[in-house]
Amino acid sequence: MEISSKLIRFSPHEVENHLELSLRQAYNNLQPKLRPPFSLEIPDPQEYLELNKAIVYGVLSDSGSCKTHIKHLHALVTDGYAFFTSLLVGIVVEFYGKLVDSAKIQLLWATKEMIGVSSVGLEDLIVSLLRRIGSGDYSDQNLWLCSELVSLFLENWDCLLEEFPLVLTSALYSFLRLLADHCRVIGVAKLENVKRLEIRFCVKMFREEPDLCLKIGRDLLRLLQDLVHVPEFREIQNGLVVNRCTSSRYFFLRITPEMEIQLRFLLGNVKLGSHKRHQMWFLKKFLLGPEKETVLIDIVRFVCCVIHPTNETIRSEIMPRWAVIGWFLELSKQSQHIERSVKLALFYDWLFFDERVDSNIMNVEPAALLMVWSIPQYPQITHSLLEYLLNLVESYELSRRDMVARGVASAFRDIERKGVIRSLDILIKNAAVASDLKKKLAKLLAPVNLQQLSIPSEKTLPSSEAVLKECSTKVVGVVDNPDQKLGQFC
Known part of the structure; x- marks a missing residue:
């Protein structure tokens, strides 16, 4: 059977992803119920799950109808958006890298919608997205994701601070670590804009929410040590004493x-x-x-x-x-x-x-x-x-x-x-x-x-x-192409 999806790119002979397939099937099966006027009947539990799957697929695959789909979701939601958000988390974890560009844009749009309603499980969704920012990756797509997420935190600061403050701490850990890499690269116009946003967010955290910053624990000093050459951070670490162990939750972020x-x-x-x-x-x-x-x-x-x-x-x-x-x-x-x-x-x-x-x-x-x-x-x-x-x-x-x-x-x-x-x-x-x-x-x-x-x-x-x-822990061979550094053990 030929694979057809509006969400992801398939390689030849690749096995279908079960989650993507279930979303696509729900969307195809429930097409009549996804257009207004929407039914006023309360769906049974199984139909509720299928409707959530169909709406997720519709939101990510059709930017023209995404607002209609979200209004539909608002009308029928009974679980604090928990299942809808869990489906978004599953997409990020399982096949974010395979998503087409338009679906990635819609995914960030849906995330902002979930922030607006303080959905159950929002922390997991945002952390999953933070983990998708690649280290040492200066491609347009990766810089776009980095820019979108740091902008998301700045634009939704008050809401996140009130409802999900530890998400801001996770973001601080991520962007301090990313800044250490980003500040080593000069002359990339798109990266310069990302760096300005990252610095703005991190400085805002230190100035306005120092207690949240300290929740990172002792690794906060390690992150700042790589940024001592950045004027905005030069004085921040002076006098900072943190001996609390850093929770393992932060090490997953990168x-x-x-x-x-x-x-x-x-x-x-x-x-x-x-x-x-x-x-x-x-x-x-x-x-x-x-x-x-x-x-x-x-x-x-x-x-x-x-x-x-x-x-x-x-x-x-x-x-x-x-x-x-x-x-x-x-x-x-x-x-x-x-x-x-x-x-x-x-x-x-x-x-x-x-x-x-x-x-x-x-x-x-x-x-x-x-x-x-x-x-x-x-x-x-x-x-x-x-x-x-x-x-x-x-x-x-x-x-x-x-x-x-x-x-x-x-x-x-x-x-x-x-x-x-x-x-x-x-x-x-x-x-x-x-x-x-x-x-x-x-x-x-x-x-x-x-x-x-x-x-x-x-x-x-x-x-x-x-x-x-x-295995000698020496690299004894390097491929001629500098981008193909293949270390081999003795």
Whole structure:
């Protein structure tokens, strides 16, 4: 059967999307009921659902009749627009990238209509749209979505502030992070307009709703650090003290649904020895192209703070988080700025670590294990990470330097105390670690009475250490086309 849809583009031989098909069928089946005069009869529950599906399809596929369809929806709605909004969320999550341009325009129009009626589930819809703004993507469509959403927040400020204030906090996280990338690109006219809108919204948040801004937690400082060169943000972070952990809800904002699915699959199902092809697929799908590597910052933060494997997974032959992050670090070396930012994303919870607040050791575990299990075969990785961390402690801004030193020392102690590594001697007394780094680390940890345990030999390493033997975390090949940077493991 030939596929015919006014909403999405189909590739040859592509399987139909079940949600799109159900919307289209409802629209075709209920055509007589979608035109005025509308029936005054109260629809039964099943018919109500079908009418919602038909109206969604009509709104997105026919801009000329969308206002009529919305009036119809207003007349029959009985659930606070919950089902209608959930259908819009499903569209954004499942096939936003396949929508034709006119349908995307209508989708944003429908979202504004749902803001006007404070629909049930509106938060999910807006967050889903925020996740669709791609990092390192300066295409017309992506900049259009970014511009539309930031304008949406500015135009509907009062309504959102009263009804859905945390949506504004999510938007602040997203646009601060996007600004860090956007401000690195100069001379793109459309991007300049987007940057002005993003700066206007973010500054408005800081000036008018500082309490909402602080709800982001400690990652707010990380985001502002990349914007210190922007005059409007230069003074904002001065004196800002936030030690509350950042909720995982914010780390989803810069990861697309498809990327999340693949990361969870890679870290939950792929065994050592069969990981290369999955990594190469992930690289080709999400990381190729100019500026695309900026998303590595968000991926590493997401893996550290959101993907927390079970003990069963940790004990299995599944690819461990620290090994995947090691791969991402190597990919980030195409740019010194990106590499530094990825390392900061990896170590950020270390800087403000407080065992009273940071009860979950999983956020700092990947960096610790990557440093330890790299020593036998790849000591340069351990050296690079430890050097970065210790230099960061020494060079951090003066007003927070003592707090950062206490945080990093506390993270090391908790890592040892909770058995993530058996002893800090693995780093402090290992001949493979540079002597100056060992001295700096020992000085940092001087108040701690370290247990004198032997350094594990290569034979005592767990089976997961084989990942760094199986796959050198070095990029050894780059395709001639600069837009086709295909990193390959040894």
